[in-house]
Amino acid sequence: MRVILGLSLLLVSSQTLGQAILPGFDSQTLPRNDDDSTDLVSLGFTVNFFGINRSTVYVNNNGNLTFDQPLFEFTPFDLTATSRQIIAPFFADVDTSEAGQPVTYGTGTFAGRPAFGVNYIDVDYFVSSPEHNNRNSFQVILVDRSDVQVGAFDIVFNYDQIQWETGEASGSDANGRGGASARVGYSNGSGDAGTFFELVGSAVNGAFLDGGPNALVGNRLNSGVNGRYIFQARDGTVIAPNLFNEADGQWVNADPDFQGAGEGLTFDFFPSLELLFVAWFTYPLEAITPAQPGGVVDVGEPGQRWLTAQLDVVDNIAVGPVFSTAGGAFDAPRTDVQRSVQVGEMTIELNSCDSGNVTYNLFNGEITRTFEIIPFEKRVNPNVVCN
Template sequence: MVFFEGEGPMLRSCFSSVIALAVLAGATLGSPAAASAPLIDGLGGPAGFGELTQFPNDDASSNELNLPFGLNFFGTNYNSFFVNNNGNVSFGSPLGSFTPTPFPASSLPIIAPYWGDVDTRNQPGGGAVYIGSPNSNTVVVTWNDVGFFSNDNSKTNNFQMVLSNRPETGSGNFDIEFRYNRLEWTTGGASGGTGGLGGTPAQAGYDAGDFTNSFTLPGSRTADVLNLQNTSNVSSDTPGIWQLLIRNGSITTGTTPETPLLPTIVNDGSFVFDFNVVLNQTVFIDPIISVGYDYVVNSGPNIASALFPSVPVEAGGFQLFGFNSMTNLYDVPLGSVAPQTVFNFAPGGVSRFGVRGIDMSALLDPGDPTAFVTGLTFVNAGTVNLSQTPFTIDTGPGAVPEPASWVMLIAGFGLVGAAMRRRRGALVAG
């Protein structure tokens, strides 16, 4: 789990219970045709997605459309929005730009499930943008089988944005969900693309329009944006679904250790994060773990310090280990630290480390992504790509090692725990 102090995404699906959001997906969870998110339909209209927002076009927008509920989006209340052909909605005025500008981009607030150069002029029998409402607290905007500029439907994308009213949590609070059913193209011809690829690819996320608050989904403005259909910030069982939660006018997940950002589960058991850090900013990370875990900075600044939560630990506290390239193990002792105490790495920081010593009595559930909140600082500002691999142990009968045996387990015998329960670590940012 990643927590950015003062900013971060999370959301509850309008059709499910509250689910915390992962910052980054690095997993390929299956082929798009077999695994990507189904679109919400049954909303009436010519294609089952509601009414057309605009006729087939290039770079146009709908009229200003009334929302069935008010939204508080970063301190401004909105009761209407514009649906833009190019894969986004905007507040206050329409947006015709077809090449995505890196967020934060302008003074215009937008929510963009897939901002790219959509062209629906050559889409017989489909390829249109619809709006529908399954109920008075939900709005669904669908880009159905849309092609790309110019007049090209040799590849098509199929995706949705769902806005859900959450009045029980406060006036103006709402959830955002992006659903990617099929993504085949990234770029229109006027954005440098050829055959729907290359050039400046599409971008997904939001921009508050204040030149400060924004969030970009992984892979945006790169060829990897196509992977949004195969990845998720909800779970490995929901490829193609990405969620955000807006409370009191801003993204709330990540603003406290109790609501950190969650990792995306990767098939090999690791978690991957991509995020920007500011010097001296604390970033909270919470993996799905049982008795320890390993961090690896794949790119970006080294880790300067770590702060762990208050959970039961073995005698001596948390044990930290550096990576030994000769043995390919985390067997270089770095020191120990008590819960809720900052551990400072040597000058220059470390690009990878392992932590052990969580007592089995903590019964941390590898399936609970809020089990262990950790604060990290970095030696420099920059963009970080960080992977995280849980260290688990089988707690079934006959499989529990004696405490003295834990040091022998730093080689990484990753046996999945069989008798764990959920526990959340509490932490205050340092």
């Protein structure tokens, strides 16, 4: 029994919820509880999860499914270093004992295929209280894809509202924020490369919350629906998403009112090398200093408007050096000798197939800046949808 005293209220402004969660999957109910689990439940089909065929699963109250045994742990642990076989749409301290709705589960269909789903709709956090008015609504669906191959399946995470990230026993404040924040992903428990994955934003305070930098309701993966993330399991392996695989091309500053010289980046990703080449052009003049008399920017040759970067990619984050190349700039005087000089460091983090953040540090820290980027196509047509 865990007891934590003290309560304050979080006032949540009215907002439109997401549309990712699907109806159904509610024929069974996990009775109201704190940290409990079901017995083994039938999926209605067989899945090949990293070489082991599974047809049953434990539904755990704290936002996850496990294959090996029930999980009563309420503080989310690192999914990249666990020995547990787990699929976690939102591993955190869900408490349905006193308020919100209990967890439901059952069979149904997804896109015409047999499926098993679990609903965490309007769920509260520890310590559960009717006075809480910030709740979470999310869903996990396992979809039979034996039409593709025996044992193949899809994992679908759906999110409509995420307004808390932690229980108070995991270090949150009374509003369910801060502390050991939620983790999203999966693992087969072996620790072997390629057998685990955590979504960017896991364990980062505020990241997954509505309006956060990695808001679960505002992003998507392998889907045209905001708040929906789809992972494919084929040949006994879950295909870990790398957003850079689909990111080649032009990206621009997301701010429509950006008043600099214009800012864009061209990506060219080499998966076998896990290397991203970036051509960074027309960066804002006021951000690149020191300037010489007359306003000439002191980066490479006078008038140069191009920098390049070669970044190492791990998951959906690319990090590496930024170079200025003299002798090849479009509007700079020609030189007889081309040379590249490192002038800083850059980090690019993709949050979805159509959003990301760039942070750069130039001149030994004299210039540091972060800005949001979107594909050029989305600047031209804000309604364009990527998959």
